[in-house]
Amino acid sequence: MLLEVKNLTKQYENKVVLNEIELQINEGDFVSIIGPSGSGKSTLLNILSLISNQTSGTYNFLGESNKTILADYNYLINSRKKIGIMSNLSELIPDLSIKDNILLPGYIGNCLNEIDSVYKELINLANIVNLQNEKPINISSGERQRVLLCRALVLNPEILIADEPTSNLDESNALNLIEHLAYLNNKNNITIIIATHDQRIYTKTKIIYGLSNGKLN
Amino acid sequence: MRYGSLLILNYFKSIFDSKANSIPAVISIIAIAISIFSLILVLSVMKGFDVKVKQKIIASFPHIIIKTNKEYDFSRFNEIKSFNKTFESYLGIILNKKFDIVQIKGVKDFNSIKKVSSKLDLNKFNESKDHLPVVVGRNFSHKYNKTIGDKFELLIPDFTHRKPKIKTIKGYIVGVSDISDVNTNRLYTTNKYAKDFIGHNTSFIEIVLTDPFRSKIVSNLIIKEFKELKFKVIDWQSVNFSLFNLMKLERISLAIFLSFLIVISATTIYSNMISLITQKKNEIGTLILLGSKKNSLIMVFTQIGFFVGLIGVIIGTFFATIVILLITKTNIINNLSIDLSFYGIDGFPIVFSATYYFYIILFSILIIIISSLLPSYFLLKKDVESLIRRDY
Ligand SMILES: Nc1ncnc2c1ncn2[C@@H]1O[C@H](COP(=O)(O)OP(=O)(O)OP(=O)(O)O)[C@@H](O)[C@H]1O
Numbered sequence: 001m002l003l004e005v006k007n008l009t010k011q012y013e014n015k016v017v018l019n020e021i022e023l024q025i026n027e028g029d030f031v032s033i034i035g036p037s038g039s040g041k042s043t044l045l046n047i048l049s050l051i052s053n054q055t056s057g058t059y060n061f062l063g064e065s066n067k068t069i070l071a072d073y074n075y076l077i078n079s080r081k082k083i084g085i086m087s088n089l090s091e092l093i094p095d096l097s098i099k100d101n102i103l104l105p106g107y108i109g110n111c112l113n114e115i116d117s118v119y120k121e122l123i124n125l126a127n128i129v130n131l132q133n134e135k136p137i138n139i140s141s142g143e144r145q146r147v148l149l150c151r152a153l154v155l156n157p158e159i160l161i162a163d164e165p166t167s168n169l170d171e172s173n174a175l176n177l178i179e180h181l182a183y184l185n186n187k188n189n190i191t192i193i194i195a196t197h198d199q200r201i202y203t204k205t206k207i208i209y210g211l212s213n214g215k216l217n
Numbered sequence: 218m219r220y221g222s223l224l225i226l227n228y229f230k231s232i233f234d235s236k237a238n239s240i241p242a243v244i245s246i247i248a249i250a251i252s253i254f255s256l257i258l259v260l261s262v263m264k265g266f267d268v269k270v271k272q273k274i275i276a277s278f279p280h281i282i283i284k285t286n287k288e289y290d291f292s293r294f295n296e297i298k299s300f301n302k303t304f305e306s307y308l309g310i311i312l313n314k315k316f317d318i319v320q321i322k323g324v325k326d327f328n329s330i331k332k333v334s335s336k337l338d339l340n341k342f343n344e345s346k347d348h349l350p351v352v353v354g355r356n357f358s359h360k361y362n363k364t365i366g367d368k369f370e371l372l373i374p375d376f377t378h379r380k381p382k383i384k385t386i387k388g389y390i391v392g393v394s395d396i397s398d399v400n401t402n403r404l405y406t407t408n409k410y411a412k413d414f415i416g417h418n419t420s421f422i423e424i425v426l427t428d429p430f431r432s433k434i435v436s437n438l439i440i441k442e443f444k445e446l447k448f449k450v451i452d453w454q455s456v457n458f459s460l461f462n463l464m465k466l467e468r469i470s471l472a473i474f475l476s477f478l479i480v481i482s483a484t485t486i487y488s489n490m491i492s493l494i495t496q497k498k499n500e501i502g503t504l505i506l507l508g509s510k511k512n513s514l515i516m517v518f519t520q521i522g523f524f525v526g527l528i529g530v531i532i533g534t535f536f537a538t539i540v541i542l543l544i545t546k547t548n549i550i551n552n553l554s555i556d557l558s559f560y561g562i563d564g565f566p567i568v569f570s571a572t573y574y575f576y577i578i579l580f581s582i583l584i585i586i587i588s589s590l591l592p593s594y595f596l597l598k599k600d601v602e603s604l605i606r607r608d609y
């Protein structure tokens with residue numbers, strides 16, 4: 001079991017967003033979490049991606065409690081390398097080229113050489129080879145979404161967590177992207193968790209969870 | 218390229234790419250440059266003034282004075298360049314039917330004046346029993362229109378009787394020296410003539426040193442050798458102690474005051490960094506999510522602020538150095554016909570002091586580092602969740 005959530009509650013001040021949630025994710029799963037706006041999808045994904053902490057309950061990431069991981073900064077950074085995070089809150093650095101933006105995790109981790117082949121494969125797959133030297137301001141939102149996806153995958157993570165990966169995308173772009181994700185899931189056996197309220201998208205995933213009133217089912 | 222340098226370059230560029238960031242940055246640079254420039258220049262001038270005043274004092278006055286009527290031989294002290302027994306007294310003089318006060322100063326013999334005034338011509342000097350021979354300075358000669366051979370009357374207060382009397386003696390000029398004396402109204406005569414014509418006087422020994430700045434040490438050596446002189450030896454540094462202290466105090470207070478300028482201009486860096494970091498908040502959050510260490514990001518933003526400040530420091534130092542070199546190495550002040558004779562010092566008072574440069578640059582760099590470090594430190598103390606959240 002990759003990720004295991006037990007009896008997890010998250011509240012902001014007096015507002016309970018996630019209420020005693022149970023969730024298990026295994027290797028190779030392709031999971032979508034759906035629910036109306038404000039239902040707590042991003043909140044859940046932030047906890048799963050080791051960005052924020054729960055109020056109570058347990059979350060085990062690869063067998064280790066997230067509290068332990070979050071308390072140890074180096075451990076946290078190493079664990080996050082195993083997760084590719086793609087969210088609409090992620091930024092591209094405006095003054096860096098698309099190529100450098102995608103390679104940023106490699107710059108940061110000082111492992112540019114090792115990821116070179118992965119990078120080439122990813123940009124081919126995402127069909128953004130000709131955008132490499134562009135600046136982020138010059139690309140469309142569909143392209144931006146694909147660039148973000150490439151960046152999330154460039155370190156070859158075991159898990160991809162994507163928050164609304166198809167927001168701002170038109171139908172064909174959205175379907176392309178989800179197909180792309182399905183391909184990665186099939187071929188590389190990468191575990192994917194996405195949050196969305198886009199029906200065209202979640203029907204393509206293997207497992208669908210609905211989130212409402214703080215409960216997952 | 219390493220990731221740190223990549224980011225530094227990127228954000229550094231982004232400062233100068235947008236007007237919103239570049240104008241405040243340029244203002245910071247100018248403000249820092251101006252503060253550094255004025256701090257270096259003002260302190261160099263103050264220090265230069267101090268040096269010139271000391272030079273003037275060293276050149277015009279004896280370095281150690283010993284109040285005694287006895288004879289001493291200091292020739293065995295090899296730090297003592299020369300020593301002369303002398304006295305000083307004030308007399309009335311009547312010249313061109315006008316009354317004036319003059320100082321009369323004793324020398325060993327007239328030839329000793331020749332050491333400092335090579336043009337002094339004593340060939341026509343012949344001794345006279347009823348006239349006191351004196352040497353006057355060039356300025357005296359001009360002022361009263363008197364020259365060699367001219368005679369005058371001197372009025373000497375005589376306190377030897379219960380009722381003070383005024384004694385009148387006659388004097389004549391035997392030579393005109395070209396010493397540029399501090400005191401125009403000063404006459405020189407020999408100690409021997411003075412005793413014969415004027416009578417008993419408190420005399421003292423004037424000592425000139427090879428290294429005037431060792432006057433305190435030499436004074437102590439003299440006292441050690443001649444215990445009876447304990448309270449009679451005084452050196453030029455002690456005499457002028459309060460003046461030198463005052464100049465030092467003035468320098469220190471100006472330095473403190475001008476340091477505030479640096480602090481204030483550095484705070485503009487602080488606010489620039491705050492606004493840059495706030496703009497880039499979400500990017501910073503993303504970088505952290507992608508694995509950046511907070512400390513390395515703090516380093517990145519500190520270095521960006523530091524570079525901006527450093528440009529200011531370099532510009533300010535550069536121009537200050539240029540100005541100091543222009544003044545010291547060229548004749549620019551004279552060419553601008555700025556009249557400094559009023560201050561009684563030769564040349565514009567400015568010195569190039571490496572120590573000042575060192576402390577001023579060190580201080581400003583420290584302030585700049587602090588004001589670049591704090592903004593990123595405060596922001597990055599926040600948790601990642603709030604860094605990536607958008608504040609609409
Ligand atoms: N930092 C926070 N402080 C207080 N309340 C918060 C915070 N973050 C989220 N919330 C609240 O938690 C609830 C769930 O937010 P969340 O962003 O998880 O919803 P979501 O399901 O992702 O919605 P959407 O589909 O619009 O993205 C919302 O009501 C929101 O107001």
Ligand SMILES: [Mg+2]
Nearest residue numbers: 041042043163
């Ligand atoms: Mg959301």
